[in-house]
Amino acid sequence: MRLSGRKLIATIFVLAVLASLLILVLLPTFYLISFTITRWNEVYTDVFANPLIGDENWHQILRYLSFSLRLSLIVVVIDLAFGIPLAYFLARKQFWGKSLLEDVVTLSLVIPTSGFGVATLLTWTGVSGLGALIGRGVIEASYVVPIVNVPFLMLFVHVALTFPYIVRTLQGKLEDLEPVFEQASRTLGASALTTFRKIIFPLSIPALFSGGVLAFARSLGETGATMIVASIHTTAPMAIVRWVSEFKLATASFLGLLLIIAATVAILIVDILLQRGGRIKAPRFSLMPKIRGKLLKVEKAASGKPRHIKDIVGLGAIMLIVILPIFVVVASVGAYWSVDPDTGRPQGSVLYQLFGPPNYFATLMDSTLISVITAAISTYIAACVAIPSVYFIKRYRVGRIFRYILRIPLIVPSSALGLSVLLLWGPSGFNLVSPGIWLIILTHVVFSVPVVMEPTIAAYEGSGIPTYEGVARTLGASPYDAIETVSLPMLKRGILAGVILSFTRSLGETGATFLVMGSDVTVPPLVVNMAESLATSAALFSSAYLIALSLVLLLLFRMVTRR
Amino acid sequence: MPNVKLVNVRKTFAKGRVVAVDQVNLHVHDKEYFALVGPSGCGKTTTLRMIAGLVEPDEGQIFIGDRLVSELPPEDRDIGYVFQQYALFPNMDVWDNVTYGPTVKAWEDRKRERIGREMLQMVRLYERADAVPRELSGGMMQRVALSRALAAGAELLLLDEPLGALDAKIRTELRYEIRKLVKDLDLTAIHVTHDQSEAMAVSDRIAVMKKGRILQVGTPHELYMKPQGIFVANFIGESNFLEGRIVRKEGKAGVIVRLRGDFDVKSRSNGRLKAGAKVVLAIRPEAFELVQGKEKLENSLVGVIEKVRFEGTDIRYEIRLVNDEKVIVVRPSLGGEWLEEDNNVTIGFSPEKSHMFPYPEKGLRAELELE
Numbered sequence: 001m002r003l004s005g006r007k008l009i010a011t012i013f014v015l016a017v018l019a020s021l022l023i024l025v026l027l028p029t030f031y032l033i034s035f036t037i038t039r040w041n042e043v044y045t046d047v048f049a050n051p052l053i054g055d056e057n058w059h060q061i062l063r064y065l066s067f068s069l070r071l072s073l074i075v076v077v078i079d080l081a082f083g084i085p086l087a088y089f090l091a092r093k094q095f096w097g098k099s100l101l102e103d104v105v106t107l108s109l110v111i112p113t114s115g116f117g118v119a120t121l122l123t124w125t126g127v128s129g130l131g132a133l134i135g136r137g138v139i140e141a142s143y144v145v146p147i148v149n150v151p152f153l154m155l156f157v158h159v160a161l162t163f164p165y166i167v168r169t170l171q172g173k174l175e176d177l178e179p180v181f182e183q184a185s186r187t188l189g190a191s192a193l194t195t196f197r198k199i200i201f202p203l204s205i206p207a208l209f210s211g212g213v214l215a216f217a218r219s220l221g222e223t224g225a226t227m228i229v230a231s232i233h234t235t236a237p238m239a240i241v242r243w244v245s246e247f248k249l250a251t252a253s254f255l256g257l258l259l260i261i262a263a264t265v266a267i268l269i270v271d272i273l274l275q276r277g278g279r280i281k282a283p284r285f286s287l288m289p290k291i292r293g294k295l296l297k298v299e300k301a302a303s304g305k306p307r308h309i310k311d312i313v314g315l316g317a318i319m320l321i322v323i324l325p326i327f328v329v330v331a332s333v334g335a336y337w338s339v340d341p342d343t344g345r346p347q348g349s350v351l352y353q354l355f356g357p358p359n360y361f362a363t364l365m366d367s368t369l370i371s372v373i374t375a376a377i378s379t380y381i382a383a384c385v386a387i388p389s390v391y392f393i394k395r396y397r398v399g400r401i402f403r404y405i406l407r408i409p410l411i412v413p414s415s416a417l418g419l420s421v422l423l424l425w426g427p428s429g430f431n432l433v434s435p436g437i438w439l440i441i442l443t444h445v446v447f448s449v450p451v452v453m454e455p456t457i458a459a460y461e462g463s464g465i466p467t468y469e470g471v472a473r474t475l476g477a478s479p480y481d482a483i484e485t486v487s488l489p490m491l492k493r494g495i496l497a498g499v500i501l502s503f504t505r506s507l508g509e510t511g512a513t514f515l516v517m518g519s520d521v522t523v524p525p526l527v528v529n530m531a532e533s534l535a536t537s538a539a540l541f542s543s544a545y546l547i548a549l550s551l552v553l554l555l556l557f558r559m560v561t562r563r
Numbered sequence: 564m565p566n567v568k569l570v571n572v573r574k575t576f577a578k579g580r581v582v583a584v585d586q587v588n589l590h591v592h593d594k595e596y597f598a599l600v601g602p603s604g605c606g607k608t609t610t611l612r613m614i615a616g617l618v619e620p621d622e623g624q625i626f627i628g629d630r631l632v633s634e635l636p637p638e639d640r641d642i643g644y645v646f647q648q649y650a651l652f653p654n655m656d657v658w659d660n661v662t663y664g665p666t667v668k669a670w671e672d673r674k675r676e677r678i679g680r681e682m683l684q685m686v687r688l689y690e691r692a693d694a695v696p697r698e699l700s701g702g703m704m705q706r707v708a709l710s711r712a713l714a715a716g717a718e719l720l721l722l723d724e725p726l727g728a729l730d731a732k733i734r735t736e737l738r739y740e741i742r743k744l745v746k747d748l749d750l751t752a753i754h755v756t757h758d759q760s761e762a763m764a765v766s767d768r769i770a771v772m773k774k775g776r777i778l779q780v781g782t783p784h785e786l787y788m789k790p791q792g793i794f795v796a797n798f799i800g801e802s803n804f805l806e807g808r809i810v811r812k813e814g815k816a817g818v819i820v821r822l823r824g825d826f827d828v829k830s831r832s833n834g835r836l837k838a839g840a841k842v843v844l845a846i847r848p849e850a851f852e853l854v855q856g857k858e859k860l861e862n863s864l865v866g867v868i869e870k871v872r873f874e875g876t877d878i879r880y881e882i883r884l885v886n887d888e889k890v891i892v893v894r895p896s897l898g899g900e901w902l903e904e905d906n907n908v909t910i911g912f913s914p915e916k917s918h919m920f921p922y923p924e925k926g927l928r929a930e931l932e933l934e
Contacts, residue, residue, distance in 0.1 A: 180650035183617050186637040187644035188715045190667035198667070202654040293669040303636075 006479070017392045020385045021402065021449070028446045029260075029409045031429075032420035036257045039250065046250035057251045060239070065258055068236040071150050072219040075158040079215050080208065082159070083166030086314040088200075090167065091174035101315075103554060105164045108322055110501070110554050112508030113161060114524040115546035117225030118531055118539050119325035120157050122332055130328075142231045153229040158222060160321040162215035169211030173204050193299035206274050213270045214411065217263045221413025223511030224524050228531050237415040241514050244419060253423065256416035263411045271404075326547055333544045336537045353538040360538040363526065364545070370437060371522040375506035378441045382448030382502055387495060389449070390456045391483070394465075403457070410450045418443050418512025426516070435518030443516045444506040451505055452498035459494025460487075496560040504553045508546070565628040565641075565719040565751045567591040567614060572623030574609055583609040585775035587623070591753055591768075596745055598754045598762035600798070601772035602933035607755045608723055610772070614753065615644050615721050627719060638667075643712030647724040649704040651696035657683070657707050658692040664715025682710035685744065702733040709741065713748070720745060722754040726761065738765050759799050763787070771795050793843060793920050793930050802845040802918075803890045804927060809840050817914055820844060824886025828862040830917045841922035848893040850916040853880065853909075855902055860911025866890070868906045882908060 036043055047057045090102060123130055124139040139152045181203070185195040223237045230238060236259055243252035333350060335341050340348025347356075354361040389406075393399035409417065421443040425433045433439045465487045472482040510524040517525060523546055530539035569589040575582050584606040591597040599607040612618040614625060616637035625633045632640050651660050659666075661682055665675035683689040686706035696704055705725060712720060725741065726734040742765045745752045756762050762769050763783040770780045771794075779791045783799075790796035793804065807820040810827065818832045820842060830844055852860055866884035878901060880892045892910055902908060923930035 178648065178650070180646050180648055181652055183615075183637070184644065184646060184650040184652070184711075185663070185667075186617070187615055187640075187642055187721075188664040188667065188711065189638045189641075190663070191636075191638055194667050198663075199652055199654070203652075289669075289672065296667060296669050 013388065014392060014396070017385075017388045021389060021406070024381070024385060024442070024445050025409060025449045026405065028421045028424055028442070029412060029417065030420075031424040032253055032256050032260060032416060035420070035423050035429075036253050039253075043250045043254050046248065047254050057248075061236075061251070061255050061258065064234055064236040064239045065255065065262075067150075067233065068220055068259075069262065071154060071158065071235065072216050074145075074150055075155065075162055075219040076212050076216050078155070078159050079163045079166045080212065082314050082317050083163050083211070084170065084208075085311060086163075086318070087167045087170035087174060088196075089311050089314065091171045103558060104318060104322060105167050106557065107550065107554055108160055108164045109168075110504040110508070110557065111161075111550045112510075112524050112527075112546040113157075113222060113224035113226075114228060114508075114510050114527040114531075115329075115543035115550075116161070116325065117157055117228030118527060118543040119329035119547070120153060120160070120225065120321075121229050121531075122540070123325040123328040124153060124156070130324075140231075151229070151231065151233055153231075154226060154233065154235075156321045157225045157229055158219045160325075161222060161225065162218045163318075165214040165218065166208070166211040169207045169214070170204055173207035174200070177203060191296075191300040192303035194296060194303075197299065209270045209273060213266050216266055217411030217413075220259065220263060221411075221415065221511060223413075223415055223514070224508070224528065227510070227528050237413045237511050240413075240415040240419055241511065244422070244515050249419075249423070249428065252419055256413075256419045259413045259416045260408075263413065264408060267407065267411055329540060329544050329547065332540050336540055340537070348537055350537040350541050353535055354541060358535065358538065360530065360535060360542075363521075364523070364538075364542055367521050367523045367526045370440075370520050371507055371524075374437055374440045374444060374522060375503045378444035378448050378506050379452070379499055379502045381441070381445050382452045383495065383499055385445075386449045386452035386456060386498065387491075390453055390460055390491075393453075393457065394460055406450045406453060409447045410454075413511065414447065414509060415511035415515060417446055418515035421446065421512070422516050435516050435520075437517075437520045439516040439518070440513055440520065440522065443512045444509060447509075448502040448506060451502040452495070455498040455501065456491055456494040459491050459497075463490045465490055493560060497557065500553060500557045500560060504550060504557075507553075508550065565717075566593040566595075567628075567719065567751065567753065568624075568626040569610070569614070570624045570626075572610070572613060572620045572625060574606075574613060574618060574620050582775050584613070584620075587775075587777055589770060589777065589780070591751060593628075594749050594751055596742060596752045596754065596765060596767045598756060598766035598769045599772060600756055600759050600762040600769055602798070603757055604934055605772040606775040607757075607772050611721050611723055611753060611755045615642055616640050617644075641717050641719070643715055643717035643720045645705070645708050645712050645720070645722045645725045647727045649696070649701075649708045649728070651704055651707055651711070653696055655695075656692070657688065657694050657696070657699070660696070660707060661692075661711045661714050663711060668715065678714050678716075682714040683707075685713075686710045701729050702737055705729065705737065706740075709744070713744070713750075718750055720750050720752040722752060724756055725754070726756070726758075734761070735764075741765065763799070769799075771798060773798075790845070790918060793845060793923060793927070796845040796918055796920075797931050800847055801891070802847055804931075805844040805846065805888060805890075806922065806927065807842055807844065809836055809838050809842055811838055818919070820919070822864075822886060823888060824884075826864060826886060828864070828912075828917075829914045830919050831914050833919050836919065836921060843920050843922055843927060845918040845920065846912050846916065848879070848891045849877075850912050851890070851892045852911045853892050853894060853902070855906055855908055857907070858909045860909055861913055862917075863909050863911040864890075865907070865909050868902055868904050868908055871902070871904055880908075882910060 047061065048055045050057060090098065142151065144151050145155060177200070181199050182195050185199050186192070190198065221237055223241065226235055227238055236255055240252045240256055243255070336348065336350050338349050338351050339346050346352050389402070393403045421439065422435065423429050425439060425442055427434060433442060468486050468490065469482040472486045473479070477485065508524055510528065513522050514525050521529070523542065527539055527542045527546065530542060567590070569587050572584060572587045574584040587610060599610060601607050609618055613620045614627070616632065616635060620633060624631055627640060627642070652663070655663070658679060662675050662679040665678055680689060683692055686709060688703060688706055688710070691699065691703070696707070699707065709725070722741070726738055729737065738761055754762070754765060766783065768780060768782055769786055771778045771786065773794055779786060779795050786795060786799045790799060796802045805822050807822040810819045810821045812832070813819045813829055816832055817829050818836070819827050820830050821827050828844070836842060854860065857865060864884050866882045868880050869883050870881040872879040873896065876896060877893045878896045880894070880902065882890045882892055884890060890910065
């Protein structure tokens with residue numbers, strides 16, 4: 001009797017987990033696909049055979065998509081160039097200020113992107129930031145990088161927001177990598193750089209790939225900061241936001257579908273490459289002996305004193321694109337406090353825009369309330385779904401498939417996700433929830449579940465929980481007791497880290513929120529709106545405010561994850 | 564000619580709070596198989612890593628073959644280093660591992676191929692050249708690691724607990740194989756181990772280290788027969804320690820020592836200690852004679868057998884003497900009769916087989932502590 005009772009409970013548990021995953025996470029993620037297929041005629045007419053403009057929509061889609069893909073690929077390349085030396089530096093060296101540097105890396109992950117976009121725009125364009133030094137904007141938003149034809153500022157913003165994915169995954173991998181391999185290579189006669197090329201780099205390829213795909217996906221879906229620095233350029237996620245606001249749902253959903261496919265293909269390719277385990281064997285191309293000898297000599301020479309140059313270059317780049325904008329935005333709030341320093345008019349001041357007739361302060365407070373409520377509720381729901389899911393994933397064989405599928409919401413561009421949720425639950429779908437606070441929550445839950453889950457799974461895998469639960473069982477604990485007294489406390493740090501990350505991400509989310517918020521505006525879209533309506537001072541203040549909020553959350557995250 | 568010389572080498576960790584190696588002077592001769600032994604944390608591995616250049620000394624100088632190498636990076640020291648965890652590169656197969664040294668030193672292709680083949684044939688793994696490291700057993704991996712270290716052309720081989728991760732049986736087999744290789748190839752080898760029997764079995768000379776200092780350097784025979792301190796007497800082989808006081812001189816080279824319970828025994832004098840000095844006698848378990856009942860032996864002591872353990876080659880007796888001291892006596896299992904628990908016995912030892920040391924300042928137990 002007792003056994004079958006237990007089995008019943010286990011079955012109910014599994015079904016409940018599956019049902020919540022299905023309804024709250026998977027259905028919204030993949031609904032866009034079925035929407036596009038079931039309404040194919042409508043989509044086809046709109047995109048390829050519009051009676052007024054023919055296939056102009058299709059050409060626009062191609063243009064935006066190729067621009068976005070080009071941008072993301074370049075961003076990943078730059079991330080790698082800066083991220084690899086930085087990760088190596090962080091993993092292998094002990095120095096004063098190391099934890100501060102690690103915080104800067106994490107800050108890029110938690111910073112609300114629209115606020116950061118304002119900061120970057122301010123720093124480089126016009127005469128308010130760096131431009132003050134030379135009397136004109138250093139880099140205007142319309143300047144593009146030659147050949148690849150991608151605007152500088154967009155590149156800066158995307159690199160700043162995505163390089164942590166490379167640094168963190170690679171740093172983790174390098175810290176796990178036994179130093180004996182490097183030492184063995186050195187004792188066998190290889191210089192430091194040769195050792196890096198022949199040993200460390202090949203061994204970190206899996207980490208580089210998984211970090212790279214995350215950075216790629218984040219860049220592909222970035223909306224908040226991108227909208228602010230975009231000038232005349234349009235990325236694919238921005239196009240979705242615009243088309244939805246113009247009620248061109250069919251075209252928007254087709255582009256969304258393509259984005260989902262692009263992100264999924266990227267993760268699939270990487271997974272297939274990694275599935276072959278450490279078996280990625282670079283084709284054994286042998287250089288000409290002469291060149292080989294020269295290369296070894298160059299590496300040997302470069303392994304000497306000037307090796308600090310690469311560390312300084314990486315650090316300098318971070319200073320320039322991450323730290324500097326934050327300082328500039330804070331300083332500018334001061335400069336604009338009571339009067340617009342350029343025009344001398346008090347109407348442009350922070351005080352006037354916040355507390356004067358525009359009364360942005362009240363709006364900002366309303367938005368803060370909405371942001372905090374949505375972040376809290378969606379994180380809470382996500383934790384309730386994610387924690388049992390971790391047990392389900394680790395205990396049942398099918399769990400592995402779910403773990404795999406659940407990574408997709410993490411990499412799908414959030415505006416595509418928002419569109420999917422809007423079409424599913426909103427007026428044009430099941431018509432259960434209208435745009436507003438509840439639809440925001442439903443949207444944020446979709447990506448919050450995997451965000452909470454990832455660190456929890458990592459904690460689970462690193463802790464030997466099955467062994468300890470087994471020990472508890474041999475000492476007489478019931479399965480439930482074993483979970484409550486042994487494994488949940490061991491997962492606590494992982495869960496807390498996930499919860500904070502999820503809260504921060506929800507607080508800073510822009511792309512999806514734009515589509516589902518209706519009149520319940522959260523802070524990040526508010527900042528975009530302020531910037532677009534040229535309420536510069538209010539945008540400045542709100543950006544500084546968002547950045548301050550994220551610093552507090554960063555501090556919390558640090559307290560939880562440090563041992 | 565790779566002889567190795569360390570002059571006043573010192574290394575501290577944690578900003579000087581932990582002294583790992585303290586003013587070590589050492590001279591390893593050319594073509595010598597040298598072992599550094601000591602309990603864990605004694606500084607032996609740090610010493611080896613300083614010779615390799617993996618750790619920088621705080622003070623002192625290190626010479627390899629008359630060349631001052633203290634400032635050189637490891638890749639310029641011409642050494643072969645074998646790690647306890649093998650450290651075979653997981654991204655390469657056996658062949659690429661073994662030819663790594665020749666490759667990064669940009670040797671000619673033909674020479675590299677030849678050396679790789681020779682080295683792998685030497686450790687009988689040539690036919691496994693295409694295997695990846697994780698397909699090999701521990702013993703095979705260590706043989707590959709050994710041939711990899713040798714293929715780089717070094718004449719100085721540094722072995723850091725090379726057998727520590729292996730099963731007991733393979734450990735003993737492989738240690739003779741390593742010694743044979745070193746001798747056949749005329750190499751100088753420095754072998755770090757915490758296992759004194761391994762050190763005794765492979766090396767020409769041994770240095771015993773404790774707490775960052777070298778206590779004694781000598782051949783295995785010297786260390787066993789003439790330990791210069793209580794710690795060495797206990798660490799190399801095994802010893803019983805009996806506390807007492809010198810009563811008087813006896814003959815030319817002997818003294819009478821009064822043990823607890825007023826037993827007087829005769830021991831070899833060490834020359835310096837005077838009558839009245841508190842001393843410790845170290846006697847190896849295999850140095851005792853053991854007979855049943857009360858008998859008259861040289862330096863005879865009577866007691867009762869408390870425990871008997873059969874250990875294959877030896878039988879090990881734990882004997883409680885009438886003065887309440889406990890003594891371990893080991894007898895070969897194939898020679899003579901076995902005694903049983905609760906038997907009354909007499910044990911004795913010849914004065915030449917005892918070593919007398921002054922009683923340590925911090926007490927006997929503290930002196931014998933391993934950590």
